Amino acid sequence: MLLEDFNIDLMQANTEQKALTKYLITDKGYTQLINQYTTDYRTQIDHVYTNVAQCVQSAGTLESYYSDNKPIYISMKAV
Numbered sequence: 001m002l003l004e005d006f007n008i009d010l011m012q013a014n015t016e017q018k019a020l021t022k023y024l025i026t027d028k029g030y031t032q033l034i035n036q037y038t039t040d041y042r043t044q045i046d047h048v049y050t051n052v053a054q055c056v057q058s059a060g061t062l063e064s065y066y067s068d069n070k071p072i073y074i075s076m077k078a079v
Helices: 015-027
Strands: 002-005 046-050 056-061 072-076
Touching: 046 072
Parallel strands: none
Antiparallel strands: 002 046, 056 072
């Protein structure tokens, strides 16, 4: 599992976004779990990728009073 502030906006189709998507999703088979804005500026620069999607119960964003970046979370199923 990868959790990262990549500073690559997944909402913008550009060379960096396409390369990251190709490498992590197409080539490596990861699933991107956050599919919404992660900042107050309507960008998606914080990403969560997993190769065990069947173990994920939920993932998303929360609100933050102190930052323009929204905290991201992931909840895993108990095994």
